[in-house]
Structure formats: structure tokens, C-alpha cells
Amino acid sequence: MSKKFKVVMVGCGHMAHTWLEYALTRPDTEMMGLVDLNLETARELAARHGLEHLSVFDDLAQALSSTGANLVFDASAPQAHHQITHIALEAGCDVFGEKPMATSILEAQSMVLAAQTTGKTFAVMQNRRYQKPIRALRTLVQDGTIGVPGLVSAEFFIGAHFGGFRDAMDSPLLLDMAIHTFDQARFIVGRDPVSVYCHEYNPTGSWYTGKAAASCIFEFEGGVVFTYNGSWCAEGARTSWDSAWRVVGSQGTAIWNGTDVPYAEVVADLEQEGFLRDSQRVEISLEWQGQDGHYGALDEMFTALLEKRAPETVCTDNIKSMGMVFGAVESARIKRKVHI
Ligand SMILES: NC(=O)c1ccc[n+]([C@@H]2O[C@H](COP(=O)([O-])OP(=O)(O)OC[C@H]3O[C@@H](n4cnc5c(N)ncnc54)[C@H](O)[C@@H]3O)[C@@H](O)[C@H]2O)c1
CATH class of the missing domain: 3.30.360.10 (Dihydrodipicolinate Reductase; domain 2)
Structure with missing residues (x-):
């Protein structure tokens, strides 16, 4: 049976392992693809978790159109968060992203606006609350x-x-x-x-x-x-x-x-x-x-999506910390x- 959450992970470096391990614990979640500027990094992440069958991409828009994902995990470097969040929200996906949300207040404001305009959820990882x-x-x-x-x-x-x-x-x-x-x-x-x-x-x-x-x-x-x-x-x-x-x-x-x-x-x-x-x-x-930590924060983000409410660390709250x-x-x- 088709799973509710179909995830593409962007940014396949150090932090991505924790996000991927978490996703694999959820019966309602399926990994659809991995994206990194460096395809070798994406392949290494897949191999470390026994997911060699997953498609890897170096372009998020292409990954989303080929996989039909509805949720994007963004564990890329901070300077990429703005662009990745816009692409994902505008393609109709919800986004759970690593901190820091953005590298300037103008970027953060435009990401919040994109979430509000598309009606999608954009939540930011603040694992130290959990x-x-x-x-x-x-x-x-x-x-x-x-x-x-x-x-x-x-x-x-x-x-x-x-x-x-x-x-x-x-x-x-x-x-x-x-x-x-x-x-x-x-x-x-x-x-x-x-x-x-x-x-x-x-x-x-x-x-x-x-x-x-x-x-x-x-x-x-x-x-x-x-x-x-x-x-x-x-x-x-x-x-x-x-x-x-x-x-x-x-x-x-x-x-x-x-x-x-x-x-x-x-x-x-x-x-x-x-x-x-x-x-x-x-x-x-x-x-x-x-x-x-991350598992508690991600539990809250997924539960909020299931309950159709804003997560604790939704972008409109996180922008206050930013x-x-x-x-x-x-x-x-x-x-x-x-x-x-
Ligand atoms: N919450 C925490 O406790 C915690 C801890 C460490 C890192 N982080 C955050 O996680 C994020 C990643 O950190 P890391 O330590 O894994 O870094 P990293 O350098 O190991 O990995 C980042 C990956 O993103 C890729 N990338 C960069 N720009 C991209 C783009 N436009 N499209 C696709 N891939 C792109 C890079 O090639 C790299 O593989 C950062 O925002 C960092 O602040 C959070």
C-alpha cells in the first residue's frame, strides 16, 4: 500500500544520516530519492543505509518531478536553504529543514511568505528543545x-x-x-x-x-x-x-x-x-x-502534519529565533x- 509521506532528502552530508535513519523508523514514510550537488555523497548515504535502489539527483526540481514526493527534508548547507525551500514549497511539498532557517532575515522572510502563499508547512529543526x-x-x-x-x-x-x-x-x-x-x-x-x-x-x-x-x-x-x-x-x-x-x-x-x-x-x-x-x-x-533530539523534533513535525496543525518549530515561530x-x-x- 502507498505510504502517506513520500520524502526526498536534499543535502546528503553528516546530518543527513540522522534524518534518514529517523525516516526509516516510520511505517507511514517512504524515501523516494536523495539529492546532493555531489552525486557521490548521495550514493554514499544510500549505501550506508542499504538503500542502493534509491534514485540520486543533483537537482531538486528534477528529483521532485521524477519521484512525486510530497515532503522534502533539507539538510543542505545553510546558504542553500533559501533556494531549496522555495523550490520544494512551490512544487507543492511540505518542508522540514535543518537550522539555521536562512542566512539573512530577508531570505527568512521570503521563505515564510512562500509557506503562507502555498499553504504548505515549513518547519525548522531545533532539536535542542527536545x-x-x-x-x-x-x-x-x-x-x-x-x-x-x-x-x-x-x-x-x-x-x-x-x-x-x-x-x-x-x-x-x-x-x-x-x-x-x-x-x-x-x-x-x-x-x-x-x-x-x-x-x-x-x-x-x-x-x-x-x-x-x-x-x-x-x-x-x-x-x-x-x-x-x-x-x-x-x-x-x-x-x-x-x-x-x-x-x-x-x-x-x-x-x-x-x-x-x-x-x-x-x-x-x-x-x-x-x-x-x-x-x-x-x-x-x-x-x-x-x-x-532530532527524533523528538521530527516526531512533532510529522504529528503536526497528521493533525493538520502547525508544528512547534514552524517557520513563523522560528523566524523569531532567527x-x-x-x-x-x-x-x-x-x-x-x-x-x-
Ligand atoms: N541540528 C543540529 O544539531 C545540527 C548539527 C549539525 C549540522 N546541522 C545543520 O545541518 C546542515 C548540514 O550540515 P552538515 O554538517 O551535514 O554539513 P555537510 O557539509 O556535511 O553536508 C551538507 C551537504 O549539502 C550539500 N549541498 C550544499 N548545497 C546544496 C544544494 N544547493 N543542493 C543539494 N545539496 C547541497 C553538500 O554537497 C553537502 O554534501 C546545516 O544547516 C547545519 O547547520 C544541524
Whole structure:
């Protein structure tokens, strides 16, 4: 019997393996073809997963017309996302794409417009939302345990030697990595960004061509401040890829080191007088039952299509996280606070 989702995968490099492995777990999904500028890369991906029978292409439009696919997975390099998304949406396909959605706000806006005009779903991968600890931290912050949140901070320090497209990007940290952290900040506090001041730089000793470090101060709705300090060329004393988080509320603080179970320390007795008030530790349990990372994000995207609703990371939401990235880049360029 014909399967509901007929998928063409574009971009067959490192990340494509995870997307393909996921698709192969779904009984309602059939892989129809693989597309890469480098046909050999597409053939290697097929062979690694025992899919030698799949057709490979170096042109998406041709792949779509030959296979009759109705869903496109886009795990190509960031600079290709704009063109691929337009081709796929305009051919009548839904699109699930890798982060970052685009390489400029104008590209992102035109992709959102294309999704709205065609009536198709365009959702963006933000796998770092789909983990038990961040879901628990979000509940801790949003259920009032620490009172009203006022300050969120994230620290990200990793010395990553990639090679490839990241080494040549102007803003590798902000565009290719901080998009995760900025999206996580919006997710944790449930508020949208208003403004940003950013200093972006390339530290001495960096092996990147572009700027691999940044310090940003965002303001969110309701006056919540989010500070981000990050470097992708920081050797030693590495943080988690999920950053180290502190959320300070009116009655306490939530902590997540990006790896372990988050916890809070809250004022033990709000009536207590004196210089420093005693606090008590609040332990939480990990209750979210979804799959981790890409699998959880893709579960949500497919479920949304089946339920005919917008996925959590639909482009109209994701463009707010992209706005944080491009606002930060612009602020660093003009050396002033920028409204998002
Ligand atoms: N969500 C995550 O945690 C995560 C992790 C790593 C990478 N990514 C993202 O996944 C995407 C791919 O990253 P990667 O590490 O797999 O890169 P990669 O360089 O290994 O693979 C990208 C592939 O896309 C192909 N490509 C480029 N332009 C194309 C076009 N116009 N048409 C067809 N194919 C094209 C390249 O030939 C290459 O094979 C990027 O957007 C990256 O930011 C996400």
C-alpha cells in the first residue's frame, strides 16, 4: 500500500544520516530519492543505509518531478536553504529543514511568505528543545517555582574544529550554533525578544575566518534580560553543547548545566527578615516522555502534519529565533542596540 509521506532528502552530508535513519523508523514514510550537488555523497548515504535502489539527483526540481514526493527534508548547507525551500514549497511539498532557517532575515522572510502563499508547512529543526532536562527546566521556570523570571544567562564555550562551511562563514557561532541557544532561551521563558546589543569578535588564536565568539544582551517581552556569552574556539573547560543556564526569578534561581537534571534554589521563608535570606533546594523529576533530539523534533513535525496543525518549530515561530541571530549580527556591525 502507498505510504502517506513520500520524502526526498536534499543535502546528503553528516546530518543527513540522522534524518534518514529517523525516516526509516516510520511505517507511514517512504524515501523516494536523495539529492546532493555531489552525486557521490548521495550514493554514499544510500549505501550506508542499504538503500542502493534509491534514485540520486543533483537537482531538486528534477528529483521532485521524477519521484512525486510530497515532503522534502533539507539538510543542505545553510546558504542553500533559501533556494531549496522555495523550490520544494512551490512544487507543492511540505518542508522540514535543518537550522539555521536562512542566512539573512530577508531570505527568512521570503521563505515564510512562500509557506503562507502555498499553504504548505515549513518547519525548522531545533532539536535542542527536545530533551528531558530542558523540558523540565522550562516547566520549573514557567510554573512559578522561582517567582517571576527577570534574568536568563547562557554560557557556551567549546573549541570545535569542524573544517567545511563553518570555517568560512562570517558569523559561524551566531548563525550556526547560537541559533540553538537563542531558540532555547525563548523556549525556556516563553517570551519573545525585543532588542539586542552584541559584541561579536574572533579571539586571538581562532582557527575560523569569521567571528567565532560573541557576547550579547537581549531584552525579552516584560523586561526579562537574556545574556549570552559564547565561543566556538574556547579550548579547555568545555561547557555542554546545550550551554550552562541560570534563570533568576523574584523568589529563586533555576540552574541547568546543560547535562544533568536542572534544579532550583528558592527563598525558604518569604517573611524572613535580615541581610541574606535562607534558601532551599528544589529537586525536580524528568517527566517528558518524547524522543531525544532530532527524533523528538521530527516526531512533532510529522504529528503536526497528521493533525493538520502547525508544528512547534514552524517557520513563523522560528523566524523569531532567527531575528535574534540577525539582530545580534547587525548590532555588532553598527555597534549599537538593535530592535528585533
Ligand atoms: N541540528 C543540529 O544539531 C545540527 C548539527 C549539525 C549540522 N546541522 C545543520 O545541518 C546542515 C548540514 O550540515 P552538515 O554538517 O551535514 O554539513 P555537510 O557539509 O556535511 O553536508 C551538507 C551537504 O549539502 C550539500 N549541498 C550544499 N548545497 C546544496 C544544494 N544547493 N543542493 C543539494 N545539496 C547541497 C553538500 O554537497 C553537502 O554534501 C546545516 O544547516 C547545519 O547547520 C544541524
